Amino acid sequence: MRFDAISVIPEVFESYLGASILGRAQSRGIFEFHAHDLREWTHDRHRTVDDAPFGGGQGMLMMPEPIFEAVRCVSEYDQHKPYVIFFSPCGRPFDQSCAERLAHMDRIMFVCGRYEGMDERVYNLADEVISLGDYVLTGGELAALTVTDAVVRLLPGALGDSMSSVDESFSDGLLEYAQYTRPAVFEGMAVPEVLTSGDHGAVDRWRRKSAIERTALMRPDLLQTADLTPAERAFAEQAIEEHEGTAEVQK
Ligand code: SAH
Secondary structure, three states, X not given: OEEEEEEOOHHHOHHHHHOHHHHHHHHOOOOEEXXXXXXXXXXXXXXXXXXXXXXXXXXXXXXXXXXXXXXXHHHOOOOOOOEEEEEEEEEEEOOHHHHHHHOOOOEEEEEOOOOOXXXXXXXXXXXXXXXXXXXXXXXXXXXXXXXXXXXHOOOOXXXXXXXXXXXXXXXXXXXXXXXXXXXXXXXXXXXXXXXXXXXXXXXXXXXXXXXXXXXHHHOHHHHHOOOOOHHHHHHHHHHHHHHHHHHHHHO
C-alpha cells in the first residue's frame, strides 16, 4: 500500500514511521510512505503557502493554488489513483471501522493543514475529510500519522505472527478485556484465578464478561451497536447499575 502526505513540515513523519512495527512493515514492503513539501509547489521567492482570510479575522489560511497543484502533481507519481484525505475538526470522526475501510485501498494521499486551516475550495479535491476528535491540533500531520498507524497494523503481515488485530478493542464492537502478564501477584494484586487455571473455555467466558463489563462502565455508548445476546445485555445493564450503586455510596 502506498501513502503520500503533503505537508509544510514533511520531515516529521520519518522517525515515527521508521521505528518498531511500522519500520519493520516498511522494510518488508508492506507499505511505503512518501512525504512531500507543499512549498515545492509555490512560485514566489518566499515560497508562500498562506494568506489572510477574506472578511478579516485572526491568523492565516492555506491558499488553494499550491494545494491544487501539489495534489494533482503527486497523484501522477504512481499508476494508482490516490484516495485523497484532508483533515479538519469539521471532518468525520475517525474510528476503527474507518481504518478497516481504508485498509482496502491501494493508495492514500493525505493533505495536512496548518495555521488557521485552509481555503474552503480545496475540499473539492477531497474524497473524505477526517477529524481525529473534538479538539484542535496545530496541524494535520499527527492525524496523518494516526490514520497511517491504524491502517497499516490491519494490513496482512504487518504485525507479524506473534500479534493479531482480530481480537482487540472495537473488533467486535466492544472494548478489549483486561489482560495480565507475570508476576501472578504484584504488590498484593493478584491476577484473576481463572486465567492461570488452564481451562480455556473458562478463560474465554471470563474474557467475554470482562469485555462487556468494561464497555458498560467506560463506554456505554458502544453497547448500542455491540453484538450481545439478551443475557449479555442484561449483564451489561446490571454492571452499570452496580457501578452507579457504588458511586452513590462513595459520595
Ligand atoms: N480553524 C480550524 C482549525 C485549524 S487547525 C477550525 O477551527 O476548525 C490547523 C490544521 O490542523 C487543520 O487544517 C487540520 O489539518 C489540522 N487539525 C486540527 N485539528 C484537527 C482534528 N481534530 N482532526 C484532524 N485534523 C486536525
